[in-house]
Amino acid sequence: MAQFSAEKLNKVNEIIARYPAGKQKSALIPVLHLAQEEFGGWLSAETMDYVASLLKLEPIEVYEVATFYSMYNLKPVGKYVFEVCQTGPCMLNGSDDIIEYIKNKLGIKVGETTADGLFTLKTVECLGACGYAPMMQLGKHYREHLTKEKIDAIILECERNAVTNN
């Protein structure tokens, strides 16, 4: 089973030390973020059980949290996940067209992953970038003021990165 490296385990202990003794459950959400980053961009039952053992929690305590928060992926996702906002302010600025364009360009529906495993398309609710709409999250960062041309460029950029990183 996959386990954290010594470096990541240090990070886990550093997080636990932020809380008073015995309150290590508070580390759950940050540690799940770490686990998702480390173990392929999603949380398998195995990964969640591992996190439970690290924090001395019952597995159910981890499952109930992992299923509540929208940023945790409970099934495998593509290497690049496009999370496009569709709430009011983005809608006023054309997010519906952007989502349509990405669907056609990648040939997938919302929630699906391309056959090559490179791209997943998700729609999300307000990410707090309303003044820079339409927008999406890609990894750690936001891509804002989206246009069809920008989407083309982002897809190209991801495809190139995928080649150089392999």
Next chain:
Amino acid sequence: MGRKLLLEKAHVQGIRTYEVYRREGGYRSVEKALKNMSPDQVTEEVKKSGLRGRGGAGFPAGMKWSFLAKPEGVPRYLVCNADESEPGTFKDRYLMEFIPHLLVEGLIVASYALGSNRTFIYIRGEYAWIVDILEQAIAEAKHNGWLGKNILGTGFDLEIYVQRGAGAYICGEETALLESLEGKRGNPRIKPPFPAVKGLWDCPTVVNNVETLAAVVPIINMGGDEYAKIGVGKSTGTKLISACGNINKPGVYEIDMTISVEEFIYSDEYCGGIAHGKRLKACIPGGSSVPILPANLLLKTAKGEQRMMNYESLADGGFATGTMMGSGGFIVLDEDQCVVRHTLTLARFYRHESCGQCSPCREGTGWMEKILKNIEYGKGKKSDIDLLWDIQRKIEGNTICPLGDAAAWPVAAAIRHFRDEFEWHVQYPNAAQNRNYGLAHYADPLPVLAAPKA
């Protein structure tokens, strides 16, 4: 030009770094508070300032602080609510991204006033890169002696930690936030007990918004009385407004609450008018939860007075003809926008974000989304409009936390002010899918009310 207290230095080159921030006068309020004031004196200044919570509810911050229980031997906590998730709101992000030390400085002073030795910033999970910015600022502050043990030789110890959420609007509600910080699902708690008595890990806790805590810095620097002179009535100080939608200059603006809504929308200093030379149809001035107003009621109150950008004036007329300042998320709709569609996106948002604890909210938000979807996509019935009204009435006030109200109000206000547009969707389903209803009479001057008969 309005007075700037929070964003005055936000665009100084390098202000994100400690050296520049300090050179520009940063951390003076910490020196003043820790060396010359008692914790209660700090709280007293905040009370005098009239500062109201900037997260949305507008509760007086100093009063909230004074409610904090102080039992012997029990730790107390300050938690900064940076879970900014209300559609239309992106002001806290701006503060944290561009002038992170201002928040750190405010947190140190507030922690001192409240007696918190371990303070947390709970930030929405999507703002991942801002976590790095804040942690960098905290590390710099610590390196320079503003955090850690025995700060400035006063015996006060403080550590600040940043905790990332993981995608849940509900965690902006303070008790849901505390649950999340304890490593649980973000289910709001039943109150009482209030966090001031039983909060984080059952200890007395104050939860304040980012902007509220940043405002503590100018309050301590200038004194509460001076701060209270800015603004009007009970709307003291400055407020950050994040403007978005169909305007020429979306962005974050600091206003001193003495300007009119009209000036805010049309002046080049702020929104710069409606984009593409179109006309104003409607606006949600305080984040998606507050009532939408048509142009005529937005610019003038029902009494015919000019509406101003402050707590009282925006609320003038109650929900019948007014709205709320809320979180300052200012969403503008131009004449070509569809109110039904916009309301549908908000209903979908609240259905997605309902935590599921209370059935009126869990079920009701889903029903409202379905009905609105039917109306928007040409499958609505006339009775659906009354059904929608009925559902929102049954959610409001019947839930543990205000998310239920927040979901009900936008639907109620849309029907209240734009009922004819809903009816048009039902009556002409084909037309409704090809074009928008337009401006109708929403921008007409308000009718002059006849004097009531004796």
